[in-house]
Amino acid sequence: MEVVKCPEHGTVCFLKTGVRDGPNKGKSFYVCRSNACRFVLPTDTPVSHCLLHEEFVVELQGLFLPQGKKEWRLFFRCTRSKAEGKHWCGNVPWQDPNPKEHPVTSKPSQASKLLPQSPSQPRNPFKMLDNNRKAASWKQLEEQKPESNCRMEKDTSPDLVTERHSGDIRDSDGTAQRANLTTQLRQKKGTLAAVNIQALPDKGEKLLKQIQALEDALSALALSPEQETKEKCSPQEPQLSNFTKTAADPLHLVPPQPPPSHELVGSLGLKAGRQRTPEGSSQCSGAAYKNQHRLHNVWQITSEAIDELHRSLKSCPGETAVAEDPAGLKIPLLLHQKQALAWLLWRESQKPQGGILADDMGLGKTLTMIALILTQKNRERSKEKDQSMPVTWLSKDAEQHTAPGNVLLPPQDSSIFTSNGTLIVCPASLIHHWKKEIEKGVNSSRLRIYLYHGPNRSRQAKVLSTYDVVITTYSLLAKEIPTTKQEGEVPGANLSVEGISAPLLRIVWARVILDEAHNVKNPQVQTSIAVCRLQAQARWAVTGTPIQNNLLDMYSLIKFLRCCPFDEFSLWKSQVDNGSLKGGERLSILTRSLLLRRTKDQLDSTGKPLVPLPQRTFQLHRLKLSEDEQAVYHVFLARSRSAFQSYLKRHEGRGSHPGRSPDNPFSRVAQEFGSSVPQRSAAADSQRPSTVHVLSQLLRLRQCCCHLSLLKSALEPGELESEGVALSLEEQLSALSLSRVDVSELSPTVCLNGSCFKVELFDNTRRSTKVSSLLAELEAIRKGPGSQKSVIVSQWTSMLQVVALHLKKHGLTYATIDGSVNPKQRMDLVEAFNCSREPQVMLISLLAGGVGLNLTGGNHLFLLDMHWNPSLEDQACDRIYRVGQKKDVVVHRFVCEGTVEEKILQLQEKKKDLAKQVLSGSGGSVTKLTLADLKVLFGI
Numbered sequence: 017m018e019v020v021k022c023p024e025h026g027t028v029c030f031l032k033t034g035v036r037d038g039p040n041k042g043k044s045f046y047v048c049r050s051n052a053c054r055f056v057l058p059t060d061t062p063v064s065h066c067l068l069h070e071e072f073v074v075e076l077q078g079l080f081l082p083q084g085k086k087e088w089r090l091f092f093r094c095t096r097s098k099a100e101g102k103h104w105c106g107n108v109p110w111q112d113p114n115p116k117e118h119p120v121t122s123k124p125s126q127a128s129k130l131l132p133q134s135p136s137q138p139r140n141p142f143k144m145l146d147n148n149r150k151a152a153s154w155k156q157l158e159e160q161k162p163e164s165n166c167r168m169e170k171d172t173s174p175d176l177v178t179e180r181h182s183g184d185i186r187d188s189d190g191t192a193q194r195a196n197l198t199t200q201l202r203q204k205k206g207t208l209a210a211v212n213i214q215a216l217p218d219k220g221e222k223l224l225k226q227i228q229a230l231e232d233a234l235s236a237l238a239l240s241p242e243q244e245t246k247e248k249c250s251p252q253e254p255q256l257s258n259f260t261k262t263a264a265d266p267l268h269l270v271p272p273q274p275p276p277s278h279e280l281v282g283s284l285g286l287k288a289g290r291q292r293t294p295e296g297s298s299q300c301s302g303a304a305y306k307n308q309h310r311l312h313n314v315w316q317i318t319s320e321a322i323d324e325l326h327r328s329l330k331s332c333p334g335e336t337a338v339a340e341d342p343a344g345l346k347i348p349l350l351l352h353q354k355q356a357l358a359w360l361l362w363r364e365s366q367k368p369q370g371g372i373l374a375d376d377m378g379l380g381k382t383l384t385m386i387a388l389i390l391t392q393k394n395r396e397r398s399k400e401k402d403q404s405m406p407v408t409w410l411s412k413d414a415e416q417h418t419a420p421g422n423v424l425l426p427p428q429d430s431s432i433f434t435s436n437g438t439l440i441v442c443p444a445s446l447i448h449h450w451k452k453e454i455e456k457g458v459n460s461s462r463l464r465i466y467l468y469h470g471p472n473r474s475r476q477a478k479v480l481s482t483y484d485v486v487i488t489t490y491s492l493l494a495k496e497i498p499t500t501k502q503e504g505e506v507p508g509a510n511l512s513v514e515g516i517s518a519p520l521l522r523i524v525w526a527r528v529i530l531d532e533a534h535n536v537k538n539p540q541v542q543t544s545i546a547v548c549r550l551q552a553q554a555r556w557a558v559t560g561t562p563i564q565n566n567l568l569d570m571y572s573l574i575k576f577l578r579c580c581p582f583d584e585f586s587l588w589k590s591q592v593d594n595g596s597l598k599g600g601e602r603l604s605i606l607t608r609s610l611l612l613r614r615t616k617d618q619l620d621s622t623g624k625p626l627v628p629l630p631q632r633t634f635q636l637h638r639l640k641l642s643e644d645e646q647a648v649y650h651v652f653l654a655r656s657r658s659a660f661q662s663y664l665k666r667h668e669g670r671g672s673h674p675g676r677s678p679d680n681p682f683s684r685v686a687q688e689f690g691s692s693v694p695q696r697s698a699a700a701d702s703q704r705p706s707t708v709h710v711l712s713q714l715l716r717l718r719q720c721c722c723h724l725s726l727l728k729s730a731l732e733p734g735e736l737e738s739e740g741v742a743l744s745l746e747e748q749l750s751a752l753s754l755s756r757v758d759v760s761e762l763s764p765t766v767c768l769n770g771s772c773f774k775v776e777l778f779d780n781t782r783r784s785t786k787v788s789s790l791l792a793e794l795e796a797i798r799k800g801p802g803s804q805k806s807v808i809v810s811q812w813t814s815m816l817q818v819v820a821l822h823l824k825k826h827g828l829t830y831a832t833i834d835g836s837v838n839p840k841q842r843m844d845l846v847e848a849f850n851c852s853r854e855p856q857v858m859l860i861s862l863l864a865g866g867v868g869l870n871l872t873g874g875n876h877l878f879l880l881d882m883h884w885n886p887s888l889e890d891q892a893c894d895r896i897y898r899v900g901q902k903k904d905v906v907v908h909r910f911v912c913e914g915t916v917e918e919k920i921l922q923l924q925e926k927k928k929d930l931a932k933q934v935l936s937g938s939g940g941s942v943t944k945l946t947l948a949d950l951k952v953l954f955g956i
């Protein structure tokens with residue numbers, strides 16, 4: 017299709033394609049939009065199939081240039097939609113190949129002569145076909161209705177077309193159109209979810225384009241200015257989020273219309289307050305225009321960014337493409353690491369430079385990243401580094417130092433240094449691990465490493481900028497880099513470094529790597545804000561669990577990567593994390609472009625495991641609490657239920673009807689607990705347990721399942737924090753006082769809520785049901801073949817102490833890694849466990865030991881208690897199931913029947929589903945409810 021203007025009317029012509037049997041079948045003609053005009057111009061444009069209804073051919077196309085826009089939209093209609101009486105099937109962006117030349121390429125009189133014209137159907141070249149002849153070869157024509165009275169006519173809106181049937185102008189048939197588009201979209205997405213697109217010859221590109229076109233068509237419908245105006249004029253109507261209107265909405269087939277160009281101010285137009293009200297606008301048109309303008313900008317910017325990501329995917333190396341090991345690497349890369357290296361190098365040549373390496377834990381991400389550093393260093397050394405590498409998505413501060421040829425200039429500010437080095441940020445427990453892995457994997461002279469850690473660290477940016485690798489910790493970064501809360505809300509923080517003494521901020525790094533990047537999953541915390549302020553050409557997030565809770569986790573990483581415009585929170589929420597199919601699809605594109613993830617159970621194209629690892633099995637030990645334990649459990653259950661009910665009542669008063677809504681997460685949790693949603697009462701209002709109160713009650717229930725002695729100790733704030741919540745001082749105090757259990761030294765009984773229990777029950781020397789089961793398993797392992805070692809995980813150090821006591825009694829040697837063990841001691845303990853006969857058992861706390869530990873010396877892992885966050889458990893499992901493991905691995909989990917542990921198990925599954933959907937790039941049906949369920953279940 018081209019921009020062909022009618023010489024008489026000056027309007028852009030439609031393109032009609034003959035679909036009926038006859039001489040004009042398959043031929044195309046430009047025709048004037050005006051019914052009365054006889055202009056017809058044949059063209060050799062081939063017949064094309066509909067983007068939405070693949071089986072049908074396009075019979076009408078029209079170009080529209082939205083006011084004030086440079087990008088045309090090509091509207092199209094196929095025979096099916098025509099037969100259904102629809103105006104258009106949809107529209108796609110269209111680029112004018114000859115923007116300056118739109119001559120009328122033929123004189124109307126000549127053109128008219130090319131076709132026999134009927135006086136009654138002056139503008140329709142197809143009317144001359146024999147209506148009685150059946151369409152023999154084109155299946156779709158069988159379904160086509162006769163078009164005897166059909167003609168095109170201008171609508172009141174200059175760019176609108178309506179069809180007149182038997183003399184009646186039909187109103188917009190948008191509802192049907194939307195439904196149709198939605199159905200098509202669902203089908204395509206169904207296909208996308210069902211097939212392995214990597215296996216398709218074009219890697220699903222066509223399918224994705226079709227989906228994009230459908231999305232665009234739906235967006236165009238949703239962004240009708242008339243609709244927006246109506247919404248804004250009616251105070252009753254909610255200001256519906258941009259692109260997720262329901263099928264019941266009134267529809268207008270109008271491409272989004274921007275306001276006049278003089279109003280285009282602000283980056284994304286998201287700051288409505290900065291926009292001017294257009295003069296002469298009608299009653300509520302100021303707000304409507306602003307909103308329309310804002311929506312239009314957001315829509316356009318989002319579409320462009322998605323298009324760009326799509327385009328960049330074309331150059332993405334295939335699954336089997338490999339990069340060679342860089343010179344100087346002592347440990348040969350495994351095949352999947354070579355493939356990852358090819359992908360990493362590709363990403364460093366894309367916008368934004370960098371991405372997310374999210375391979376399963378233990379697949380050797382550290383060595384892979386080291387290989388990237390070394391490869392780039394070698395390239396740079398041999399002057400092979402691609403000088404034309406685009407740096408437009410650099411840190412905005414760094415951009416200031418970029419010359420037109422994309423060459424990094426020395427910074428103007430002499431206190432800022434450009435480095436060819438890499439800054440690695442990791443948890444404190446891993447700094448030595450990184451250093452060791454580099455020393456182990458790279459010839460000594462190749463990379464100069466500096467540990468930016470400890471009180472004696474060098475604070476000279478100039479010196480630091482000369483190292484190839486600088487390793488530091490999240491906590492140090494958060495401490496050194498001043499932040500304000502506001503920065504957490506501003507994407508791609510483009511903040512001045514003036515007056516900041518933090519040396520790491522005074523360096524423009526070649527790359528920044530965040531190891532265990534889920535540490536920055538909350539964009540508002542100091543650490544996240546600090547890492548976003550770092551300046552670098554390439555940014556990498558390395559994590560085996562990029563999605564732990566919800567899509568906010570992903571947003572944090574996108575923000576760190578400065579993946580504009582999705583690093584702007586309001587845009588992320590409205591365009592991606594909005595629960596809509598379209599949002600899911602955008603997320604999917606972002607994921608496919610920016611994230612590489614392989615799992616341990618993944619097979620390669622030949623059906624072999626991607627990484628050869630021994631077998632891993634999971635054993636779920638279903639336990640029944642003893643009668644005594646059950647009795648105590650029930651006292652706590654009753655207590656927690658009543659606390660929870662009071663909590664619900666309190667929250668009922670806050671929303672409109674939150675307590676009664678079936679969708680209310682509180683109601684759902686109430687159901688989980690088997691209690692109905694309570695009615696509001698004055699008495700209940702007087703009892704106001706805090707969120708943390710409910711949380712502590714739940715925690716107590718879980719402790720009951722492990723060992724009753726845990727109930728004796730007051731809850732540590734740290735233990736509550738491990739639930740994923742940062743407590744205020746007030747809340748901490750509240751948690752502590754609420755967790756008090758009445759234990760009298762003098763009395764042989766313990767009284768809980770009026771029920772008395774023997775004091776021995778709470779003694780740590782007593783074998784609880786879980787401890788008994790654990791010891792039985794350990795005994796079986798000891799008696800089993802070969803020398804097998806075990807790792808035992810609990811989130812409570814108090815539980816580890818109880819277990820340690822029993823291990824000692826049982827004659828088993830053990831070591832413990834918890835938060836109190838410093839990084840150096842950790843390394844020594846790990847070394848001993850992996851390389852020596854003893855200890856036989858390693859006790860690790862879920863939070864302290866969950867990351868970075870390589871415990872391949874053990875092949876049994878016991879998860880003593882259940883955490884609501886399955887990622888934490890997965891992390892723990894991957895301590896033993898990783899590259900380097902030689903023995904078959906067994907993961908043991910314990911669940912006490914009829915307790916809260918069973919519910920946690922169910923919720924864990926839901927969470928895992930969310931992560932799977934997002935990471936597989938099929939995030940269409942991502943729901944936001946899962947986290948809410950979990951949060952509330954634990955009173956967060």
Ligand SMILES: Nc1ncnc2c1ncn2[C@@H]1O[C@H](COP(=O)(O)OP(=O)(O)OP(=O)(O)O)[C@@H](O)[C@H]1O
Nearest residue numbers: 348349350377378379380381382383560868870899
């Ligand atoms: N190519 C290789 N050859 C031999 N051993 C390797 C290779 N790559 C990695 N390893 C070893 O595999 C183990 C796991 O690697 P690494 O710690 O990098 O995994 P990871 O993916 O970073 O895990 P996590 O996400 O848990 O940090 C390490 O002991 C590492 O030395």
